[in-house]
Amino acid sequence: MKLKRRWPARRVWAYIGVLAASLVVALGIGWRLFSDRIDNDAYDFFFKRNPPQSWTPESLVLAIDENTLRRMGGQRNYRTQLAEALERISAARPKVVAIDMILADASTEPEDARLERALRATPSLVIATELIDDKWEDPIPRFRPPDAVLAQVLPYKPDGVSRLIPLEQRIPRDRRWALALEAYRVYRGAPPPLESPDDVEVAGIRIPAPNKHGQDRPMLVRFLANGIPRIAIADLVSRPSLAAEVTGKAVFIGVTALSAARDRLVDPYGRDIPGVEIHAQAFETIRHGQFLVRADFALVMPICVLLVIAAGLSFGLLSGWPAYIAAALVLVAAHSIPLIFFHRGVVFSYTAAMSTAGLSLAGAAAFLYFSTRRELRKSESDKVRYQQAIHFVTHEMRTPLTAIQGSSELMGRYNLTDEKRKQMALMINSESKRLARMIQTFLDVERLSEGEMDMKRTPFAARDVLESCVERVRPLADRKQIRVFLDQPGDSSILGDRELLEYAFYNLLTNAVKYSPPATEVHIESSRDGDQLRLAVRDQGIGMDARELKNIFKKFYRTKKAEASGEVGTGIGLSIVEQIVVNHGGRMEVASAPGKGSVFTVILPVGVTASAH
Numbered sequence: 001m002k003l004k005r006r007w008p009a010r011r012v013w014a015y016i017g018v019l020a021a022s023l024v025v026a027l028g029i030g031w032r033l034f035s036d037r038i039d040n041d042a043y044d045f046f047f048k049r050n051p052p053q054s055w056t057p058e059s060l061v062l063a064i065d066e067n068t069l070r071r072m073g074g075q076r077n078y079r080t081q082l083a084e085a086l087e088r089i090s091a092a093r094p095k096v097v098a099i100d101m102i103l104a105d106a107s108t109e110p111e112d113a114r115l116e117r118a119l120r121a122t123p124s125l126v127i128a129t130e131l132i133d134d135k136w137e138d139p140i141p142r143f144r145p146p147d148a149v150l151a152q153v154l155p156y157k158p159d160g161v162s163r164l165i166p167l168e169q170r171i172p173r174d175r176r177w178a179l180a181l182e183a184y185r186v187y188r189g190a191p192p193p194l195e196s197p198d199d200v201e202v203a204g205i206r207i208p209a210p211n212k213h214g215q216d217r218p219m220l221v222r223f224l225a226n227g228i229p230r231i232a233i234a235d236l237v238s239r240p241s242l243a244a245e246v247t248g249k250a251v252f253i254g255v256t257a258l259s260a261a262r263d264r265l266v267d268p269y270g271r272d273i274p275g276v277e278i279h280a281q282a283f284e285t286i287r288h289g290q291f292l293v294r295a296d297f298a299l300v301m302p303i304c305v306l307l308v309i310a311a312g313l314s315f316g317l318l319s320g321w322p323a324y325i326a327a328a329l330v331l332v333a334a335h336s337i338p339l340i341f342f343h344r345g346v347v348f349s350y351t352a353a354m355s356t357a358g359l360s361l362a363g364a365a366a367f368l369y370f371s372t373r374r375e376l377r378k379s380e381s382d383k384v385r386y387q388q389a390i391h392f393v394t395h396e397m398r399t400p401l402t403a404i405q406g407s408s409e410l411m412g413r414y415n416l417t418d419e420k421r422k423q424m425a426l427m428i429n430s431e432s433k434r435l436a437r438m439i440q441t442f443l444d445v446e447r448l449s450e451g452e453m454d455m456k457r458t459p460f461a462a463r464d465v466l467e468s469c470v471e472r473v474r475p476l477a478d479r480k481q482i483r484v485f486l487d488q489p490g491d492s493s494i495l496g497d498r499e500l501l502e503y504a505f506y507n508l509l510t511n512a513v514k515y516s517p518p519a520t521e522v523h524i525e526s527s528r529d530g531d532q533l534r535l536a537v538r539d540q541g542i543g544m545d546a547r548e549l550k551n552i553f554k555k556f557y558r559t560k561k562a563e564a565s566g567e568v569g570t571g572i573g574l575s576i577v578e579q580i581v582v583n584h585g586g587r588m589e590v591a592s593a594p595g596k597g598s599v600f601t602v603i604l605p606v607g608v609t610a611s612a613h
C-alpha cells in the first residue's frame with residue numbers, strides 16, 4: 001500500500017483544523033437541523049430490521065372493535081360495552097384493569113348506573129384522564145371508586161408514529177403518571193413511584209426517563225413485534241369462557257375500531273396501532289425492565305471524534321484507491337454504529353454518526369484536492385521562474401561573449417595598429433575574466449543554496465566590505481541620480497567569508513538602487529547591539545506590502561511592482577543573501593511599506609577573535 005510522504009507541520013495543523021471544523025458542523029448544525037426526521041426514520045428501520053427481543057406479554061387488550069360496535073349499539077353505547085366487559089371479567093380476577101376511555105361527563109340512566117356498579121365492583125382500577133385546556137378531564141365522581149387511580153393517556157404523535165410516551169404530565173401542583181406506569185404499579189401492588197431527575201423507580205424497576213430541562217419523562221416503548229393479544233368485547237359476550245384469559249393479567253380496555261379512533265397512529269413497525277395498545281406495549285416495556293435509552297452527548301462525542309480521526313487518517317495516510325476503500329469503510333462504520341448500539345438498547349443518533357463521517361470525509365477530500373492543486377500550481381510557477389532565471393543568465397553571458405567574439409574577429413581580419421590590438425587583447429582578457437567570474441558566482445550560488453559550499457572563516461572589517469560595495473554600485477546609482485551614503489560605518493569586524501558577505505551586501509545595495517525612483521537616497525547604517533552587528537540598507541523606493549514581504553526570500557520570487565519597474569531581475573538574489581547570512585550564524589530583518597521605502601538589515605554575530613572594540 002502506498003503511504004504518503006510526511007507532511008509539513010503547517011499542513012498537518014491545517015488538516016486537523018478542517019477536520020475539527022467538520023466535527024463541529026456535523027454535531028452542531030447536522031444534529032440539530034435534520035436529526036429528528038432522519039433519526040426517527042432510522043429508528044423505525046432498526047425496529048423493522050432487528051425487532052428487539054420479544055417475550056410473552058402479561059397484558060391483554062379488551063377491545064371495542066368494529067365488530068363490537070356493530071353488534072352492541074355503536075359508539076353511543078360505549079358505556080354499556082365497557083360495563084359489560086367489566087362484569088364479564090370480574091370473576092376471572094385480572095391483576096389490574098386499565099380503562100383507556102374518558103368518562104368525564106354524564107350520559108343517560110340506567111346506562112350510567114350500570115357502569116357505576118361495574119366500576120365499583122372492579123378492584124385494582126386505573127382510569128384515564130386527559131389534559132384539555134390546562135384542566136384534567138377526570139371521570140365524574142360516580143365513575144370514580146375510592147380506590148381507583150387516575151392516569152394520563154397522552155400519546156406523542158409528531159409524525160403519526162408512536163415511539164415514546166410521556167411518563168408524566170403536569171399542571172401546577174397536579175401531576176399525573178402515565179396509564180402504563182400506574183397500571184404496572186397497581187399490577188405489582190407497589191407504592192407510588194420514587195423520582196429522581198433522571199429516572200422513575202417503581203416496584204424495583206428503574207425507568208430512565210428524565211424530567212430535566214422541562215422534559216415530561218419521555219420513555220421509548222419497546223414495541224413487541226407480535227403485538228399484544230386482543231379480545232373483542234363482542235366475542236367475550238358471545239363466548240363467556242374467554243374471560244378466563246384475563247386471570248392474573250393486566251387488562252387494558254379501549255377502542256380499537258379504526259372508524260371510531262380519534263387519531264390514527266402506527267408503531268415503528270408500520271402497523272396501525274390504537275392508543276390502548278400503545279399503553280399495553282408501554283406496560284410491557286416497563287414490566288420487562290429493558291429500556292431503550294438515547295445515547296447522551298458523553299457517548300456520542302467520543303465516537304464522533306473517533307469517526308473524524310478515522311476519516312482524517314484515511315485521506316491523510318493513504319492515497320489512491322486504498323484511501324477510497326478506507327473512506328468507504330468509515331461510512332460503513334458510521335452506518336453500523338447506531339445499529340450495533342440499538343441491539344444493546346441504546347439509541348445512537350444516526351444523523352450524528354453519518355453527518356460526522358460524511359462531512360469529515362468530504363472536508364478531508366476537499367482539503368487534499370485544494371492543497372494538491374496549490375502545490376501543483378506552485379511547482380509549475382517555480383519551474384517557470386527557474387526557466388526565466390536560466391534565460392537571464394544566458395542573456396547576461398551573451399554580452400561579454402559578443403564583445404570577445406567581435407574583438408577577436410576584428411583582430412583576425414584587419415591589420416590593426418599595435419596599440420589597437422593591445423587594447424582589444426586587454427578587452428578580451430577582461431571580458432573573459434568577467435565571464436569566468438559570472439560562471440563562478442552562479443556555480444557558487446547554486447552550491448551554496450544546496451548547502452555544499454565551504455565557507456572561509458577569516459576576520460575582516462565590516463567597513464571595508466561596505467565601502468567596496470558602495471564603490472561598485474556607484475555607477476548604477478549615478479545613472480538614476482541616486483545618492484548612496486555610508487552613515488556611521490563603525491569599526492566592527494566580522495569573522496567569515498568576505499567574498500560571500502560582499503556578494504550579499506552588493507545584492508542588497510543593487511536592489512535598493514534598482515527598486516527606487518531616480519533622485520532618491522540610499523543609506524547604509526551600521527550599529528552594534530551587544531554581540532550583534534546590525535548592517536542596514538535603507539532606501540526610499542517602491543517598498544513592499546506584508547504579503548510580499550513573506551515571499552521575497554523565496555527563490556525566483558519577484559513582486560508585481562518589481563516586474564513593472566522594468567528592472568531586470570531573477571528573484572534569486574535575496575534567497576542567496578539570506579542563505580549567506582544564515583550560514584554566518586546571523587539573520588535578516590526587513591521593514592517595508594508600499595511607496596514608503598524599505599530597510600533590509602543584516603544581523604551578524606560580532607567576530608569573536610576580531611572584535612575591534
Ligand code: ADP
Binds near residue numbers: 552568572
Ligand atoms: P531580483 O533579481 O528580482 O532583484 P531578489 O531576490 O534580489 O531578486 O529580490 C526579490 C524581490 O524582492 C525583488 O524582485 C523585489 O520585488 C523585492 N525587493 C528586493 N529588494 C527590494 C527593495 N529594496 N525595495 C523593493 N523591493 C525589493
